[in-house]
Amino acid sequence: MCIDYRQLNKVTIKNKYLLTRLDNFFDQLKGAIIDLRFGYYKLRVKDSDVPKIAFRTRYRHYEFLIMPFELTNAPAVFMDLMNRIFRPYLDRFVVVFIDDILIYS
Template sequence: MVTICNNPNDNVPNFVSMINAVVANALPNLTAALRTQITNDMKNGAEPISKAPYHQDISKTAFRTRYGHYEFLFMPFGLTNAPAVFMELMNRIFYEYLDKFVIVFIDDVLVYSKSEEEHEQHPRIVLEIHRQKKLYAKFSKCEFWLQQVAFLGHIV
């Protein structure tokens, strides 16, 4: 199993405190079902979201300098709705597995299994999807085969 260690410089705890009431009641029976877990965090600077589904919006990111006119071909980080678009991408690529053995929150992915036998396959499926979509986990923020994990500020 893989667990992401929170970076003390991240603003995640502040955000988690704002949504704590929502998350606490969202999945009340989740902890009883979990025996083994994996989480991962996407690597910064991994392949950005392609222009393909967003090609109609390329002109909206255009800017002009004295050196010329430029348009982003990939979604730049820092745009107001970039996190929402990335969340939508993650939900779309993991749709088949969401709440079966995967939970995603922006770039945090939690993979859980009821047994070690199931857990032989679940991380492979998730990592294969990452590979296919050119999204990569940051290995230094991963831990494996945990019975308990801190995810979005909660111990699960």
């Protein structure tokens, strides 16, 4: 199933959280990585926003209770959360880039 969020993304107020360029991290990387591929799907959507991302098929109406990756602010919201969680360790031995946590020594 594919949901076209282009119209919703056009009217969404963009999150101002800047995503870091991956090449800025290359000096710090030593090879260890944790990939949180499905991390977005663990973030709960605010109850007031659930109807905004609902969709309908010919058989049923669906509402996401968790954040779908395709939404324009999903990567920034997720990366902001990860940076908050790992703040004490950032740039000491941890780097977060969207859904990757890089641990180095």
